Amino acid sequence: xxxxxxxFEKAGVNWSNVEGELPAEIADHMPGQGRTFRASGISLVLxxxxxMVPTTHANFRCLMKGDALWFGGGADLTPYxxxxxxxxxxxxxxxxxxxxxxxxxxxxxxKAWCDEYFFLPHRNETRGIGGVFFDYLGAKDEHPAEAVFxxxxxLGRAFASAYIPIAGxxxxxxxxxxxxxxxxxxxGRYVEFNLIYDRGTLFGLKTNGRIESIxxxxxxxVRWDYDVMAQPGSPExxxxxxxxxxxxxxxxxxxxx
Numbered sequence: 001x002x003x004x005x006x007x008f009e010k011a012g013v014n015w016s017n018v019e020g021e022l023p024a025e026i027a028d029h030m031p032g033q034g035r036t037f038r039a040s041g042i043s044l045v046l047x048x049x050x051x052m053v054p055t056t057h058a059n060f061r062c063l064m065k066g067d068a069l070w071f072g073g074g075a076d077l078t079p080y081x082x083x084x085x086x087x088x089x090x091x092x093x094x095x096x097x098x099x100x101x102x103x104x105x106x107x108x109x110x111k112a113w114c115d116e117y118f119f120l121p122h123r124n125e126t127r128g129i130g131g132v133f134f135d136y137l138g139a140k141d142e143h144p145a146e147a148v149f150x151x152x153x154x155l156g157r158a159f160a161s162a163y164i165p166i167a168g169x170x171x172x173x174x175x176x177x178x179x180x181x182x183x184x185x186x187x188g189r190y191v192e193f194n195l196i197y198d199r200g201t202l203f204g205l206k207t208n209g210r211i212e213s214i215x216x217x218x219x220x221x222v223r224w225d226y227d228v229m230a231q232p233g234s235p236e237x238x239x240x241x242x243x244x245x246x247x248x249x250x251x252x253x254x255x256x257x
Contacts (some may be wrong), residue, residue, distance in 0.1 A: 001216065004104075007171055009049040012216035016041050017210075023206055031139040034041070039063045041073070042156070043200065045217040046163075051183035052173040054079035054086065054128070055190060056163050057179045057217070059200060060156045062130030064150070070139035074110060076118055077117050078128030078190060080183045082239045086166045087129045091248040093162035095130050101151035104143050110134045120193055125243035127193050131162075135199075177184040182236050187222040192230065194218060 002011040019038040027035040041061025049057065058075035077090045078098035093109070098105030114133035128222050132155070138148040194217050195202050204214035 001080050005049070007048060007050075007053070007167065008222045010203060011046045012044070014043045014189055014213050014216060016043070016213070018207070018209065020207065025204060026203070026206055027065070030063075030065050030068075031070060031136060032064070032066030034066045034215065037063060037065045038079070038117055043217075044159075046187055047187070048171070050171055050173070051175050051179040052082045052170040054170075055187075055219075058156070058159045060152050062152075069140050069205045070135070071137045071148050072135035072151065073155075074114055075155075075162065076131035076133070077135035077163070077229050079239065080186050081179070081235050082129075082242055083166075083170070084168070085245075087242075087248045090129075090131060090162045091186045093158055095249060095251075097155045097158035098151075099133065100154060101147075103138055104137070104148055104153070107132060112196065112245070118193065120197070121188060122196075123189060125189075126245070127189060129242060129245075129246070129248070133196075136232070138175075149254070184223040184237075185225060185228060187219045188224045191218055191222055 002008050003013070017040045020036075022030070022035045022037050027037075030037075031222070039061060041059060043057075043059040043061075045057050046055060054077070055078040058073070060071070060073035062069065062071050075094060079086065095107040098107035098110065102133065110132035111130060113135075114130045115126060117133045120126065120131065137143075137152075138145055149210070167214075198217075201214055201217070204210075205211075230240055
């Protein structure tokens, strides 16, 4: 954990290697026989201090249950103020990593999956501007496990290139109390998603995981203000217009899925 830094107000990197017996309510919805499982993975959640630097999250994991083994994970970006070049850079970097591993790496499919997964139905908006997300990759033996692992490893390595240039560009931008208050309100949406919908959080809670590690994804400061509306034409209002699925790369879909 990093806390109180100049760039990151809070940042966590978790390495997990757990095994045991799944509750029936979880096991019944997973590939493989029985309830015995093993899971290994790495997850990152970075909450910047500046409202101009987006929060980011990445997770890459491997699960085994019975005779089934599969990979899941992805990476996504949650800005507080919108910069189109950041969205395009983040998506392009992940898309290039996916394209190096076709047909396993299917950016168009994983991008759409991310938009669907990180959607807050009670807010009718996406958590951020997306990225890629996938699950159960390799569970049906459609691709060799070694080839899937090569893809997941390459995508994980691409994450730093996708995010670090964005943080470097945005950290020097000045901000004031208005921007900080907006950031804390938007962090509230992040908390809502992680506590209500996030699979990793729910999985950890239902398998008696270490609570400090499970909740490390939550930001250190957050606020909920009643029925606050962004001023029309403001930078805050601009962000709200892009919290929906967007084609950031203007490329023709190549997925057959």
